[in-house]
Every structure is written in structure tokens, then in C-alpha cells.
Amino acid sequence: YAWDANEEYLFKAMVAFTMRKYSRKNTTQISNVLLCNVTDRVSFWFVVTDSSKNVTTVPGSEVEAAIRMNRDRINSAFLLSDKTLQFLEITSTLSPPVEPSTPVWLIVFGVVLCIIVAGIVFLVVAGIQQRKKKNKESTERENLEEKGEVPVAVENGIPCEALDLKTGHINGVFAADDERFTSL
């Protein structure tokens, strides 16, 4: 926005408001605030007079203290910040950075660690179970081989006892057709 007489009026009003709040007297008027040396840069000097005490200026330290108290109100009236609205020789107090009660990184770290530990436990347990199964299988096979003292007859990898010969089909082609065979 452009700086014009209305903005100057607002500034005078804000300073008057600040002085009223600070000194708690209701005597400061807008007419008590005087601006001079306004430049294009929009920089100027200003003084606050005290009408009750014969047109003397209020000491600078008082004005400084008052403005420091209400800095944020003045800033927001002009939609500016400490950086863009500068009062020379009034340094702004720094606000400490926000620190949450538990540092955030600890929380994230806890989550990551839990996931990893769960993964490790799962893999180790799965490995142990697999090993137990393999051991059981190999002992079973050993027991089986021990029991059968007669070597198990195997046809194509299947023990003959498992083959149920009765359920097989009799192939008609090879049915005993005695005429085919030459008689001895």
C-alpha cells in the first residue's frame, strides 16, 4: 500500500494509543504526536509532546519503553513485521524457538527401532522353526529306514507296499492269450 496522509494519521493514532496504555493517563491525543522529515523512503522522526506539562516532549526512553511493550500491535496495524517496520535503536526481543516436551526425533527413532527389532525377532524365530522341521524330517526318515530290515522294494521311488495292486487296471491287450505264445 502507498504511504499517504491517512497512514500517517494511523501511525500517530497508534503512538498515542501506546502512550496511553503505557502511562495509563488518558491525556495523550493524536495532536501530541508530531512527525517531521518524512522522506520517500518512508522514514521519519517523531516526537510525543505532553500537553499537560507545557508542551515539552516526553523523554525518549519512555517512548521507547512504551513502543517496545506494544510492538506487536503496531506491527499488525500496518501488516508489517519487526524486520519491515524498524524503530531505530529499539531492538526486538527474540522469542525462543518452540521446543516440544519430548524431542520429535526420539519418537521417530523409537518407531524405527521397534519395527527393526520386530523384523529381526520374526526372522530368527522363523529360522529356528525351519531348522526344527528339517531336524524332525531327517530323524523320521532315519527311523523309517531302521525299522525295515528287509530293504524296501521300490518301484519308481514308491515303496511297493504303498502300491495297491488290487486297484490297478488289468490291461486287456496283455491279457493272457495263450494262443499267442508258442508252446514249449
Place this chain on the structure above:
Amino acid sequence: LSVPPETPKEDGRPKWDNKFQYILSCIGFAVGLGNVWRFPYLCQIHGGGAFLIPYFIALLFEGIPLLHLELALGQCLRKGSIGAWNTISPYLGGVGVASWVVSVLVSLYYNTVLTWVMWYFINSFQEPLPWSVCPLNENRTGLNEECYESTPVNYFWYRKTLNITPDVTESGTLQWWLILCLATCWAIVYLCTIRGIETTGKAIYVTAIFPYLVLTTFLIHGLTLPGATDGLAYLFTPNLNTLKNPRVWLDAATQIFFSLSLAFGGLIAFSSYNPLKNDCEKDAVTVAIVNSMTSLYASIPVFSVLGFKATTGYWDCLDRNIISVINEFDLPEESIMRENYTVWINFLNSSYPEKIAGLKLKRCDLQEFLDQSVSGTGLAFIVFTQAIILMPGSQAWAILFFIMLFSLGLSSMFGNIEGVFTPLLELQIVSKSMPKELISGIICLISFLIALCFTLGSGSYWIDIFDSYAGSLPLLVIAFFEVIGVAYVYKIKRFSKDVKWMTGRKLNLYWHITWRFISPLLLLIVFVAFVVLQIQKPPSYAAWNPKYEGFPMKEEKVYPPWVVSICVLLAVLPGVFIPLVALFHLIKRMRRSKDPRFVPPEVFSCQGANS
């Protein structure tokens, strides 16, 4: 009666689930942090696009032949590095042991770098990012002094992360937050390598592919940032004059060599799990080309972001000057813009030179900002984090960036751990009944305990030492003996027959020439040049000392003699195993040759072992 079918000889060796897993593991091992933070730096300081010429020449004559050699060796012999070299010739067994020692040393410190990445990652979830603002000092009157003098990013890295001591001799204390992160990193490594390649093979799908996704995202975002084109132009503008400097050729050769992770024994371990009839020649060329392409691909987003950072720094410098000029001369707002800044300054300088001089304006030069080249941890943790603060949505970018760095480093760690794990499994030291989970657990636990010394205040100085001495010179020595061993001890004729049997094609003339003459010669030249350059000046380091007059510049200090002796020890220790083992076997043979019952061992051949 049925004839039992012929069963192929099973040696119970674990194998890859599919070929893609194997290729991805090799690529993941080769593509590491160096592709992101060393290659772009080298490109920048050695004349941009012109650096690609020595780089590709080195790739052709050094990288690809050595890679093919290692992959073929592992595949044929089906053993880890120690077993493989023992099989080729007992006198060369030392080469395998040296590889194993280097893998151990590198695993120790590499995971600590990942610890730093993890620390930054878990801090990226905070709003605002902790490295963007300075904390207040004790009495809340101003900002912390160390942070104020340097930048918040520097402060977070040197103080909040490393808590660095001003000197390498001052050890400082163990940093508990780094210990926690280190434990987490080793737990992750254990989780992924718990059963050897059965588990890394699954993890590699994520850790090898994810970085490419993030790089693409950064590429797209980086190219939209202002100033990106300046950065890219700066990176790629070729300056052919730099090729006259031999340092450029040396850097290209060493970069190719270390980038492909040769001579660690990890590649031999990976290819030993392959089926015998596998085309290792194609694999080697594929892995090498993908690695180089990744380096190039990664340098684009890195330099876009660096260009963006330089431009923002330049604009900030200009803006600060403009504000002081406007305040001084009481000019209206927005009368001086960045575009007409020089015009205004010249005008004002001619009319009011004393006032301008009194303002003490800083000289703002974009070239100067672009020239601030950094590599290594400085690039990732200082420069890049600063650039990320300036981007909108900085948390997301920070998180993505650090996960990418973590995946890149983790996939390289897999190769390192395999290089340690596989030979241990084959040596008779561990009994067959001990489960793999226990062995990998013990390796990870011991490494974690030793790596605790890198979490001391002086830890990052020690990591630089390990990186410069244990992770550089011994590898050149090992690679040289690898090529000589295969070409002249095992004999190229035998090896080419083995490779022909494995791939089904006769060996090209290119391989014959490079394996017999060019690669060994090149390695010898690089080794000599490397040693000469190291000896020329006393080894020094840059220390972060807040009490230094030139702070925030780093203080150049010289290593004390006991540290230098440790450096020499690290560089020499792996290499010394080569002559030691050869000597040991020589003595054994001389004793045995007096024994009449001694039968010389039979000659080994790829086909013979598994027919």
C-alpha cells in the same frame, strides 16, 4: 526295474532367486554415496563436460576389464575371496585375505556415515527443520555465538550432530545420540543380511530401486527451481584445458576404480552364488555402464539444487546491499531492483563515492557462489540441507533425500558384509552346525562395538583417515595383484577357456589386451602417482575450532606422528598379507618337498570341478 535318473551334483550352496536379483545386488554395491557426492564434485572442478573424456577412457580400460575379471572368477570358482584365491594358487591366498581385511575396515566406518544420515533423517520430521534456526544462548539475549558466527546448518552438523572436538588428538566423549543411531543402523544391516543372500536378495529390490525414484523426483523438482540452469551450465560447460593437468586423469582413474567397488571381495562373493553357465561378460558391461550412467544422472539434480542455492545466495547478497543503499539515501521502496542494481550503484558511486564506501557493501558475484564446490559429507549435510531449507515443503524433501542416501549406502553395505561373511562361512574356523543367523549376528555385534570409537567427539576425523588410507591405497594393490594373478599365474589361456565354457563365446581380443597389458600397467601408474602425491605434502586435516581466529573458516592442522603411523598402518596392513601368505606357503612347501609321500595338488579348472 527302473534305472534311477541321473541327479546333478548339488553342493548345497545358496543361490540367487533370479538373475535380476544378482544384477541388482551388483549395481547396488557399485552405486553408492560416492556417485552422488563425489562424481559431481569432480566434474565441476575438472572442467565440467571435459572430465567425461578421461572418465570414459578409464572406464573402458580399467573399470570394465577388472569388473569382468572379478565376476568371472567368483562364478567359476564358486567361493568367496579367500577360498577363490587359495584355489587359484596357494601363494596368492594373501590377495583374498587382503580383500577380506579391507572389507572389514570399510564396513566399520561406512556404517557410521549411515548413522549420520539416519540422524538427519529422524530429525527431518521436525517443524521447522532444526538446522534452519540458531538456538538462543544461555541468557536469552541473543543467538548462540558459535551458530551466529557460522551458519545454522554448520552449527547443527558440527555441534549438534558430531559435537566435534577442535583436534584429532582430543577424543571427547561418546555421543549418546550417535550411539543410538549406530545401534539402529547395525540392527538394520543385521536384519537384511541375517541369512546371507537369501535376505539381502529381497532387501535389494527396495534399496537398489528406491534411490532412482527419489533422484528422478529431485531431478524434476530441481529443474523447476530458479537458478537451476545456471548450475547445470556451470557443471557441464566443457573446459578442455583442464585435460592437460595429469591430476585430472588420476582423479578419473581413481574415481572409476572406487566407484565400482572393485577389490573388496564382495563382487566375487556375489558371483559365486551364480549358476555356472551364466554370461558374466554381459553382466560386467551392464553393471559398469549402469554405474556410470547413475553418476551422470545423479549429478543433474545435485547441480540444479546447487545452482538454485548459489542463485538464492546471490539474490540475498544483492537484497542486503539494496536495503542498506536505500536506507542510506532515503530512496523510495522498490526503486532499486536486482536488475538495475549495477546501474544504480555506478551512478551513486560517481555522485557520492564516500557514502558508498562507508556502507561497506559486499561484492556479490554469482560465479563466486557457484565456485563454492564441496564434496563428500559437506555436500550432503551442509550444502544440500541449506538448499532444502529454501525449498517449499522442506520436510518432505529432507526426508526423501536422507532416505535416498540411506538406501544408497545400505546397498553398498550389503556388498561389504558379503565380502566379510562369505569367506568366513567357507573357512574351517566356523563349524557347520553354527546357524548363519548367529554368525552374522556376531559379525554385526563386534563391528558395532568397534565402531563405537567413531561416535567420539573426534570420530569424523578418524573416519576421514580411514576413508583416505584404508579405503584407497590397499585396493589398488589388491587389484593389481588380482590382474597379475589371473593373467600370469593362472594363465590367460586357461582362464579364457573357463570363461568360454561359462559364457559360450570365445573371449574377445579386447579382454586379452586389457587383462594382459593395459589394466596392470594402468593400475601401476595410478598407484605410483597416488603414492607420490600423498608423500609430497605432510598429511593434514581441516579442524572445526570455534576459538580459531579465522572462524568460521576451518583450521588447517597437521597430523601428529602417532596418527601418521596409524595412517601408514591402515594403508599397509591389508597389502602386507599378500607377501606374508606367499612366504608361509613357500616355507610349508619347502618342508613338505623333503617328504617322499608328498603328491603335488592337481590343477584346478572350472569345467573339471562340476562335470
